[in-house]
Amino acid sequence: MAITLNVNGVERRVDAPADEPLLYVLRDWLGLTGAKYGCGEGHCGACTVIIEGEAVRSCQTRAGYLGPRRIRTIESLADGDRLHPVQQAFLAEEALQCGYCTPGMIMAAVALLGSNSSPSRPEIARAMQRNVCRCGTYPRIVAAVERAATSTRPTAVQGAAR
Ligand code: FES
Numbered sequence: 001m002a003i004t005l006n007v008n009g010v011e012r013r014v015d016a017p018a019d020e021p022l023l024y025v026l027r028d029w030l031g032l033t034g035a036k037y038g039c040g041e042g043h044c045g046a047c048t049v050i051i052e053g054e055a056v057r058s059c060q061t062r063a064g065y066l067g068p069r070r071i072r073t074i075e076s077l078a079d080g081d082r083l084h085p086v087q088q089a090f091l092a093e094e095a096l097q098c099g100y101c102t103p104g105m106i107m108a109a110v111a112l113l114g115s116n117s118s119p120s121r122p123e124i125a126r127a128m129q130r131n132v133c134r135c136g137t138y139p140r141i142v143a144a145v146e147r148a149a150t151s152t153r154p155t156a157v158q159g160a161a162r
């Protein structure tokens with residue numbers, strides 16, 4: 001069956017079963033490998049993408065039922081060589097070790113800043129708490145989200161709303 005998806009502002013058609021997880025469609029059909037397979041069960045957040053402004057676990061989302069809803073993946077964040085403010089903040093704070101959780105963390109942070117441009121530390125912790133980092137970089141991740149929110153607030157919010 002052909003599925004039509006709106007991914008990063010572009011309409012994409014894939015010949016995949018309707019109940020195929022969005023994560024597989026993104027990675028295997030569309031070559032968008034930024035979202036990662038972690039647990040495959042909705043627990044880790046490595047597969048997080050943004051759908052209509054909300055952080056969503058793509059491993060638990062059936063691609064064939066999304067209709068025209070706007071899907072945003074981490075590949076959409078940078079503008080050429082210019083990183084998104086949240087990406088810049090993660091680098092500045094060295095908020096990663098192996099980096100496996102990082103795309104999901106960044107997408108969760110972008111979604112948070114899209115709905116709350118100056119989150120408090122507890123709000124950041126709450127928004128990110130379902131994303132797992134096996135390397136334990138949580139304090140740096142929180143610092144990175146704070147940096148993105150405070151140092152480049154207007155740009156970060158614009159970026160989140162894109
Ligand atoms: S791979 Fe989707 S939540 Fe873990």
Ligand code: FES
Nearest residue numbers: 097099133134135
């Ligand atoms: S940086 Fe390794 S899992 Fe988070």
